[in-house]
Amino acid sequence: MTTIAFPTLISRPTSYTGLWSWIGTVDHKRIGTLYGVTAFLYFLIGGIEALIIRGQLRTAENDLVSPEVFNQLFTMHGTTMVFMVVMPMSAAFFNWMIPLMIGARDVAFPRLNAFSYWAFLFGSIFLNLSFVFGGAPDAGWFGYANLTGNTYSPGDGVTFWALGLTILGVASLAASFNFVVTILNMRAPGMGLMKMPVFIWMALVTSVLMALAMPVIAVALIQLAMDRVLDTNFFNPVAGGDPVLWQHLFWLFGHPEVYILILPAMGIVSETLPVFSKKPLFGYPAIVLAGAVIGFMGWFVWSHHMFTVGLGPAANSAFTISTMLIAVPTGVKIFNWMGTIWGGKLHLNTSMLFSIGFIAMFIIGGLSGVTHASPPTDAQQQDTYYIVAHFHYVLFGGSILGLFAGGYYWWPKMTGKRLGETFGKWHFWTMLIGFNLTFGPMHWLGLNGMPRRISTYAEGMGWETSNAIATVGAMLIAVSVLVFIINVIRTISSKQEAEDDPWDGRTLEWSIPSPPPAYNFARIPQVKSLDDYWYTKHPELLHDERGEQAESVAPVEEDTHGGGSIHLPSMSYYPFVVAIGMSIGVIGFMDGQVDIPSTELQFPWLSAVGIVIGMWGLLGWIFEPVTEEGGH
């Protein structure tokens, strides 16, 4: 290929340690770590917001925070937990584990991967800066029109929200494209689609959902931002605009989004349960099919969030049926997990406890979810704490517990050290009890009529006791997170070293050292069956467990080159530069409009600066070779 002479704009990072090596990294494992650490910091911020909310609602007519601040807190709590905790934490596991579990040396587009992280980081920082600059968004995490219009939300909070989430959307899109291509194209030889670990299947379904759902919310957010900044009429009722359009667009994104939030956790427990039960996953094809069906049907249920809007009996009936139907594949998964545990030799360590906790809590949340599939009952539950209880049981009891299960399971692989079991069990039990104390009473608070999003309530409603219990529970959750942090610090400072395969695992990531070398696999593995690594270790089980005959495999020649000659993509600063440019370009729309001479047009000057930086970085990116000649 002809090399094009292009001035090297910024020299490539060369050192593999220090701050600059993190900014220039394209290693999927390091990017995964960056995602994980950032998401955990936001978990703490979102948790503090929740604690203040619970402090305010502790008792009737409390005045810990003003109603204005309360609105900002619940809006930012929801936005943070959805977009800055569960999604990036899933992305952390995807980044770490997709290449390791499919036997690849990196993702398909390492620099795009780095760009995704930096765009996520800048977008999320921008969103949180709103606390400092004129007040955080305060219109709820689903920002219903026309409450979000300039009339009812003056100030910049909602504009911060719309533009910040747009940046986060771009980050998620780039990440999802990368994961889809990596999973479809870069599996080790022999790993057909039905030999992929379930976690990889769920990563694929999640990524497809992100690729298709994020554009819808991006459009809605662009429309909202334009309404606010350019005075367009998308959601302006005075000009004939229809606020219900926002709800359709939001939930057309929003329902696939809830599967984006839960499918990674479902994938994680589908890995941990077989390993800690010493049994193959029960009904692998069924569980894969159920995941794919959820991903498909997730597109046809969005209006169940809108039963009380008044769409009419035909629409409500159709969405009732589709909502009740989607419970079926979810039920299939739950029975498969129980079938996996059934009769197994259970190894009840922390990861397994979190996995079982996931199943139990998710069943409760799933069942309360089925109750609002019916419009008449939903009309009673809409906008009450019953809904709050439901979605915390699936998102906290589901996603968060599942992600912790994955954290304890893969920690030795990622860091080379096992998280402490004693502290781990304390973490699990305090979290499980605290969680149920917090969100269990909300079921009857809601059925008793307590509305969501109120900053306080009158005495004598009979809500004090349940609210007080919920606040105690929230504090217990805070204690459990502290126990986790202490556990992490103790583990990091300990001298122990984990084995490469501490759990007697089934999948390829356990076949390589802990932590893995930069190139992951010295030799790309040859895959013969599902759970290939397990049957490599235990070939005698292949017939009993899978009904297949063990083939005698000719020994593969050792890779005489060793790791040194494996070509890995070189580090690059350009993803970071492009992400900065894009973020400034989007942020620029906030204000600072200048007139363009001799036209009647205005253009935000800050956006122009961002576009210039972004284009500069993009050119550098395009003309920079992926791997430096003679590089590492």
Added chain:
Amino acid sequence: MAQAALEQEQHGHVADTNTGISNRKLLMWVFLASDCLFFGSFIATYLVYRNESIVGPFPNEILDIPLTSVSTFVLLMSSLAMVLALHYAQKSQLGLTRFWILAVVVLGSVFLGFQVYEFKTFVNEGLTIRSNLFGTTFFVLTGFHGLHVLMGVLWLLGMAFAHFKGALTSRSVEDLEMAGLYWHFVDIVWIIIFTVIYLIGFSDGEGIETIEHAASIIGG
């Protein structure tokens, strides 16, 4: 089967991937799938708000269908030029490849010129992004499409001058193939937008009554 294998060998870009499609091309397909939803949401918004503007200017007072038909024809011809460019690239005829790439660039720019002229005329006639629902949805939908065309023009321009200077390589042919996928996609989207905005008819603000009339006939 053997024929296909031979063909792939001749083109020299048998991708070493599970699907047989190179990573970059698969990325382009996933991006286009995603972009379908992007335009789909804007087109849906336009359709929801069709004939719902309360004040003018209304579409029938302002849209110049013959003019936009010409620019639509120009964009369709650019797709033909794109096909020819790829055809000659695959035959390793560098001169003709560059000629047809530049033809796509010129035709795409002409389309953008028509769009700028149309926008300016509309603004002069009193239709802005703020005027009414038609103005809002029209400018934003066609504006984002124009932005896609502009990106394609810049991409192809860069390709014509930076990429296709020396000999054609299998990688640069694939680059062109990806740009072609993008270009045809943007073209198809325009056919839908043209149909939805210019062709399927509009009223001068009487739409609400028409819908109510239709509803009364159905008995809703």
